[in-house]
Amino acid sequence: xxxxxxxxxxxxxxxxxxxxxxxxxxxxxxxxxxxxxxxxxxxxxxxxxxxxxxxxxxxxxxxxxxxxxxxxxxxxxxxxxxxxxxxxxxxxxxxxxxxxxxxxxxxxxxxxxxxxxxxxxxxxxxxxxxxxxxxxxxxxxxxxxxxxxxxxxxxxxxxxxxxxxxxxxxxxxxxxxxx
Amino acid sequence: xxxxxxxxxxxxxxxxxxxxxxxxxxxxxxxxxxxxxxxxxxxxxxxxxxxxxxxxxxxxxxxxxxxxxxxxxxxxxxxxxxxxxxxxxxxxxxxxxxxxxxxxxxxxxxxxxxxxxxxxxxxxxxxxxxxxxxxxxxxxxxxxxxxxxxxxxxxxxxxxxxxxxxxxxxxxxxxxxxxxxxxxxxxxxxxxxxxxxxxxxxxxxxxxxxxxxxxxxxxxxxxxxxxxxxxxxxxxxxxxxxxxxxxxxxxxxxxxxxxxxxxxxxxxxxxxxxxxxxxxxxxxxxxxxxxxxxxxxxxxxxxxxxxxxxxxxxxxxxxxxxxxxxxxxxxxxxxxxxxxxxxxxxxxxxxxxxxxxxxxxxxxxxxxxxxxxxxxxxxxxxxxxxxxxx
Amino acid sequence: xxxxxxxxxxxxxxxxxxxxxxxxxxxxxxxxxxxxxxxxxxxxxxxxxxxxxxxxxxxxxxxxxxxxxxxxxxxxxxxxxxxxxxxxxxxxxxxxxxxxxxxxxxxxxxxxxxxxxxxxxxxxxxxxxxxxxxxxxxxxxxxxxxxxxxxxxxxxxxxxxxxxxxxxxxxxxxxxxxxxxxxxxxxxxxxxxxxxxxxxxxxxxxxxxxxxxxxxxxxxxxxxxxxxxxxxxxxxxxxxxxxxxxxxxxxxxxxxxxxxxxxxxxxxxxxxxxxxxxxxxxxxxxxxxxxxxxxxxxxxxxxxxxxxxxxxxxxxxxxxxxxxxxxxxxxxxxxxxxxxxx
Numbered sequence: 088x089x090x091x092x093x094x095x096x097x098x099x100x101x102x103x104x105x106x107x108x109x110x111x112x113x114x115x116x117x118x119x120x121x122x123x124x125x126x127x128x129x130x131x132x133x134x135x136x137x138x139x140x141x142x143x144x145x146x147x148x149x150x151x152x153x154x155x156x157x158x159x160x161x162x163x164x165x166x167x168x169x170x171x172x173x174x175x176x177x178x179x180x181x182x183x184x185x186x187x188x189x190x191x192x193x194x195x196x197x198x199x200x201x202x203x204x205x206x207x208x209x210x211x212x213x214x215x216x217x218x219x220x221x222x223x224x225x226x227x228x229x230x231x232x233x234x235x236x237x238x239x240x241x242x243x244x245x246x247x248x249x250x251x252x253x254x255x256x257x258x259x260x261x262x263x264x265x266x
Numbered sequence: 267x268x269x270x271x272x273x274x275x276x277x278x279x280x281x282x283x284x285x286x287x288x289x290x291x292x293x294x295x296x297x298x299x300x301x302x303x304x305x306x307x308x309x310x311x312x313x314x315x316x317x318x319x320x321x322x323x324x325x326x327x328x329x330x331x332x333x334x335x336x337x338x339x340x341x342x343x344x345x346x347x348x349x350x351x352x353x354x355x356x357x358x359x360x361x362x363x364x365x366x367x368x369x370x371x372x373x374x375x376x377x378x379x380x381x382x383x384x385x386x387x388x389x390x391x392x393x394x395x396x397x398x399x400x401x402x403x404x405x406x407x408x409x410x411x412x413x414x415x416x417x418x419x420x421x422x423x424x425x426x427x428x429x430x431x432x433x434x435x436x437x438x439x440x441x442x443x444x445x446x447x448x449x450x451x452x453x454x455x456x457x458x459x460x461x462x463x464x465x466x467x468x469x470x471x472x473x474x475x476x477x478x479x480x481x482x483x484x485x486x487x488x489x490x491x492x493x494x495x496x497x498x499x500x501x502x503x504x505x506x507x508x509x510x511x512x513x514x515x516x517x518x519x520x521x522x523x524x525x526x527x528x529x530x531x532x533x534x535x536x537x538x539x540x541x542x543x544x545x546x547x548x549x550x551x552x553x554x555x556x557x558x559x560x561x562x563x564x565x566x567x568x569x570x571x572x573x574x575x576x577x578x579x580x581x582x583x584x585x586x587x588x589x590x591x592x593x594x595x596x597x598x599x600x601x602x603x604x605x606x607x608x609x610x611x612x613x614x615x616x617x618x619x620x621x622x623x624x625x626x627x628x629x630x631x632x633x634x635x636x637x638x639x640x641x642x643x644x645x646x647x648x649x650x651x652x653x654x655x656x
Numbered sequence: 657x658x659x660x661x662x663x664x665x666x667x668x669x670x671x672x673x674x675x676x677x678x679x680x681x682x683x684x685x686x687x688x689x690x691x692x693x694x695x696x697x698x699x700x701x702x703x704x705x706x707x708x709x710x711x712x713x714x715x716x717x718x719x720x721x722x723x724x725x726x727x728x729x730x731x732x733x734x735x736x737x738x739x740x741x742x743x744x745x746x747x748x749x750x751x752x753x754x755x756x757x758x759x760x761x762x763x764x765x766x767x768x769x770x771x772x773x774x775x776x777x778x779x780x781x782x783x784x785x786x787x788x789x790x791x792x793x794x795x796x797x798x799x800x801x802x803x804x805x806x807x808x809x810x811x812x813x814x815x816x817x818x819x820x821x822x823x824x825x826x827x828x829x830x831x832x833x834x835x836x837x838x839x840x841x842x843x844x845x846x847x848x849x850x851x852x853x854x855x856x857x858x859x860x861x862x863x864x865x866x867x868x869x870x871x872x873x874x875x876x877x878x879x880x881x882x883x884x885x886x887x888x889x890x891x892x893x894x895x896x897x898x899x900x901x902x903x904x905x906x907x908x909x910x911x912x913x914x915x916x917x918x919x920x921x922x923x924x925x926x927x928x929x930x931x932x933x934x935x936x937x938x939x940x941x942x943x944x945x946x947x948x949x950x951x952x953x954x955x956x957x958x959x960x961x962x963x964x965x966x967x968x969x970x971x972x973x974x975x976x977x978x979x980x981x982x983x984x985x986x987x988x989x990x991x992x993x994x995x996x997x998x
Contacts, residue, residue, distance in 0.1 A: 164348035259451065413964060637800065
């Protein structure tokens with residue numbers, strides 16, 4: 088079979104793509120151009136892409152679980168987590184027991200201007216206090232505003248998606264998000 | 267020179283005469299042209315100082331270090347888990363592949379081995395990052411020599427692969443998913459099927475590139491016979507990866523020195539091309555992308571069940587010792603030499619990156635080429651600035 | 657030919673000048689919007705600009721306003737006077753080209769007897785402007801780009817002119833209106849229903865003309881003078897703001913003009929089958945027909961531009977001198993023989 092010249096083939100590829108973009112999935116019969124559907128790009132401010140559940144967008148803090156143990160702060164590769172806490176006496180868990188000392192969180196800041204989104208802090212947290220959420224719209228005109236305090240980090244908790252099921256053959260257990 | 271035949275002698279004389287013409291008769295004075303540090307063809311901040319005679323390059327010297335971030339030194343003041351976040355950023359297009367040799371070297375020092383399921387998923391992600399990385403090359407080469415469309419196709423289809431990587435690891439570019447002793451997490455439900463369909467799309471993309479560029483007569487005119495690297499020269503300059511295979515050297519660390527990943531479990535082949543020119547380099551990478559999608563397809567069907575993490579202590583201390591381990595990354599041989607003194611972090615890390623060696627052949631290969639060929643050769647050598655400067 | 661309105665000379669000139677001034681930005685606007693923005697986007701699975709105005713139609717106007725706001729920067733070493741003049745020279749060549757383009761029996765700025773000759777002559781003035789821009793920018797990339805442009809444009813003038821020669825021989829006139837008439841009254845083997853568009857008899861010349869025009873317009877695969885990835889824009893690397901806009905307008909205005917020349921010489925121009933050649937209604941319908949034909953040809957120009965990689969300078973010269981010019985000469989000889997025999 089004689090080969091088509093590559094120059095003509097190339098023209099065919101671009102023309103085919105243009106056709107697919109203009110008339111997506113309807114064939115050439117319905118000649119109503121619908122490039123909005125055919126284009127692979129997302130028209131950002133008008134429509135938003137949904138990142139996958141595991142996407143590392145921003146870190147949410149479940150404050151009740153945090154014991155100010157500083158593990159996350161110490162394991163951060165660029166040391167962008169600032170934690171301060173103090174100890175308070177709490178009533179005993181059972182009647183007649185000894186009064187406990189509990190760590191109270193005073194300050195939990197993450198500087199997203201420094202964060203490299205590696206996720207080590209979420210991973211090392213032994214008390215399930217930190218979670219990833221796929222939210223990404225929190226840019227600020229002022230760099231100092233990228234320092235999220237514990238209230239702001241707590242607000243992200245509502246956007247944390249449930250953990251995904253695993254493929255068959257996995258021995259991992261699906262974790263639960265504290266709500 | 268001792269000529270063995272009349273024909274060789276004539277060729278020698280005529281080449282000498284041509285040199286004489288360039289240097290003496292047309293003594294027009296050389297012009298120094300700095301290609302870079304800010305130039306679209308260097309995709310980053312590489313500078314190539316060219317001595318031009320007309321449009322012909324007399325001497326070309328690559329000057330690196332504009333993006334030196336000191337990762338070897340930074341690794342010394344970080345713990346092993348923290349190092350992987352830095353290593354992600356060396357070759358930013360195939361980041362998962364960067365983590366693997368480092369983790370494997372550390373595992374060798376600690377004498378742990380990841381369970382088979384982890385090794386398979388590692389290999390899948392490794393090959394996925396190879397597909398994502400090479401897909402961008404396939405399009406970018408087009409834009410280097412003036413075709414606008416391929417790079418858009420490449421970004422379009424690479425995005426699908428990156429989405430698959432993101433669905434598992436949470437990061438499009440910087441997965442940070444590999445851990446000493448296994449992986450951070452298992453793959454989510456439905457991922458295998460989606461990846462299969464993405465691999466089908468990537469093969470279509472490869473076919474499109476074949477029609478759009480490889481078969482194109484203009485592309486062939488621009489690339490064939492440009493920047494020919496003979497196998498001996500390629501070996502002596504330490505080239506690796508597709509650049510070496512395009513020179514006809516059958517060398518692939520995945521097959522020759524498999525460090526325990528699942529490549530030996532599947533059926534695949536190493537592609538080579540005898541020509542050693544820019545076209546051969548493009549062609550080899552195109553075939554490798556196809557082959558990688560095939561590897562991923564086979565691996566996806568045979569993931570063994572089991573745990574994904576071996577038993578390692580929560581706080582990782584690597585025993586004292588030294589280890590060097592390298593793998594066949596998308597760009598070539600990438601290796602880490604780790605010296606440990608038994609601390610939380612490495613004492614010294616030497617990173618052998620493929621692009622640094624691949625780019626060092628520039629002065630040899632760019633003698634006497636035209637300015638447009640400089641771009642073709644740079645594009646076909648395929649370096650990533652983070653990979654050169656670290 | 658009858659004149660549409662009997663006006664004093666200076667009034668007529670004023671109207672024509674105003675029309676020409678209005679048409680050139682509009683034409684480049686149409687081409688840029690239709691092809692550079694939308695068609696290219698669709699070929700790359702994108703949507704193109706779609707926020708400014710309905711379907712992004714006002715995008716180019718927004719960009720023009722942006723260009724006008726920019727500071728007018730000269731490089732310190734630049735030859736200022738030449739640097740400032742260069743874009744004007746390039747644009748002037750485009751303006752002059754529009755003088756002879758006919759859009760109807762009377763809808764032409766100036767119906768020159770040597771229209772083809774004039775068009776070829778003024779289109780090469782742009783080389784001068786590009787060379788001026790390349791030299792005066794005091795930039796090595798610009799210099800390389802300017803010299804490449806000079807070499808390339810001179811090499812491709814020849815096949816362009818030689819290809820047109822075939823048409824001229826067949827039409828027996830250098831007048832563009834005359835060429836349209838010759839096509840309208842021509843017959844294909846005795847059948848004159850659609851006239852005789854010269855694309856049928858002069859197909860080789862048409863191909864050569866289109867390839868040479870592609871090079872003349874510095875569109876891919878012949879865009880080495882601009883070559884974003886090598887010379888980073890070539891001769892207009894140092895131009896910003898308004899002056900860059902002039903280059904940009906000239907590029908697309910010339911593309912439009914060349915498409916118009918091709919449609920006049922090969923596709924029958926403004927003539928519609930079934931009408932008399934000097935029917936007054938063609939003055940109204942003609943521009944529409946012309947626009948359709950021009951867009952068809954421009955579509956091919958830009959389709960090729962978005963698909964192909966670029967050649968190297970030496971390969972381009974080889975292609976021009978070893979392939980295009982001999983072919984064009986063969987075409988002239990064949991046309992001459994046929995002209996004499998039939």
